[in-house]
Amino acid sequence: MGSIDRLIGHARARARKPDSPLPAPPRLQAVILTCMDARIDPVSLFGLSPGDAHVLRNAGALATPDVLRSLALSQAILGTREVLVLGHTECGLLGRSEPELAEAIRSKSGHRPGMDVGAFKDLDEAVAGTVEVIRGCKFLAHRGAVHGYVYDIDAGSVRPVGAHEGRAARSNASNPLSLKALSADVLNLKPSRRPQR
DSSP states (O other), X not given: OOHHHHHHHHHHHHOOOOSSOOXXXXXXXXXXXXXXXXXXXXXXXXXXXXXXXEEEEETTSOOOHHHHHHHHXXXXXXXXXXXXXXXXTTOTTBTOOHHHHHHHHHHHHSOOOSSOOOOBSOHHHXXXXXXXXXXXXXXXSOOSOEEEEEEETTXXXXXXXXXXXXXXXXXXXXXXXXXXXXXXXXXTTOOOOOOOO
């Protein structure tokens, strides 16, 4: 049995109608953006229940065009007001280079990606840069309440990221989250470059 079959089997075995219907708007009016790393469980970490918050995940907890699209819709349609950006220690993108990650993808798929993969050298700067990009997105009505945190995998603790706005905004070509390195496409929600084949 494959992993997907196992997951679907588990869902079917646990299927039951909720006692009361959950409203679509998140009760806490909050969105959590975090990494796809399987060691991070934002639901248990923050004591969430179904219907409490939107949870967005991608490699590195980055403010990609699709994350900004989702945040814009979350705020405009479902009433969210706050965003928590949660990076983490031991992230697979931390301390690697764009060429290294692009080559890893090419070696497995046979195709080199035509977009930035999101490598970064400093975790706090990456989280602060993501916060800054979200705060700068003109499609978000509520940009003031965007908070950056780091989850320590070993300690199991969460700490705030300090005031790194100035550091994150400076030019740093090795950090795709720095505002200068980010393309206007991200801030304007335009699709990024298509992968080269």
